[in-house]
Amino acid sequence: MRHHRIRIAASLAGITALATAGCATTSLDPATPAAAPSSAASNPQGGVTTGHRQRGVLTGHTEPATVTRVVDGDTIIAEAGGTQLRVRILGIDTPETVDPDQPTQCYGPEASQFAHQMLDGKTVTLRTDPVQDTADRYGRALRYVELDGTGDYSIAAARGGYAKPYVYHDNPVRKAGQIAAAAADARTAGRGLWGACPQ
Template sequence: MLRGGALAALAVILLAGLLGAPVAAAESVPTTATVLKVVDGDTIDVRDDNRGRLRIRVLGIDTPETKRPGYTVGCGGPEATAFARENLLNQRVAIIYDPGQELHDRWGRTLAYLVKGDGWDYSVEAARAGMAHAYVFGGKPVARYPQIAAAESEARAAGRGLWGPPCRGNTESTKR
């Protein structure tokens, strides 16, 4: 038996197929999940209530590298990962897709925002805390880019996180 959310999502997908609409539009229906693991500041593993385990690449932000093979850890990377752990690990979140973006990246990660039940948007709050840069991939800004960029500007002006010492905005990792 399908749950209400799963049934609604299935109905939207079937209708999209009949109408020839892209599946991305159909999957923009948010689902809920529990955060299982924080890989780094912008990659999060969740257990989706409908689809099981997913690796999410959080939309609209980029955090310093901590796990890129052959590269050094970027300045602020461990702090960005710790911020994600403190705020997301074991939490219930909504997985929200952006209809203007692809559903998956080239590594198969699901592209989505993560939002807590009280409306706390991880992308915006990571940028506000100075733990992430606002990020545009492939020249297509996400729908929430204005809010994320404003939060980054606020952190930058206050010298928070990546914008203060020792990084001062330089978070690049280099090839070993």
């Protein structure tokens, strides 16, 4: 009987530990310690990997890709696994430059130039977001774009003042806190569109 009680106590302790781990929440605080980021290099077979945490934020599947064309500051064409994807970059909105129904917006050319400098011809990691659709109504793939040595393009564009945070239908991306913090820093410093354009 005593051994039986010990086994039950051990089992309950294990279940409690699993439940505690399963109930852990993610944080959008950019100061949260980072787990090792996922990248194409951590997936030697290529192809899609499962979700990982980045800076405390649970993010989605990854896929190595090559940027074949920059459309504007928040849209690219990338080749991934032999397929050409038109990618709408998650979490940001840059001033318009290519919409035939809209004039070129303030700081749009600069945002596009930044995207060209950062992304043209680069090998990148495309990452889905577990709380967003994988494609939008125009058929564009919805992805974060990450670069070795630089990190997330959306955060870099926001920090440089080339992009504003973007929330679709009141459903923020998992990296919304990091992007908002980067944009707030740019706004305080008057960088990019925050200093050049009427707000």
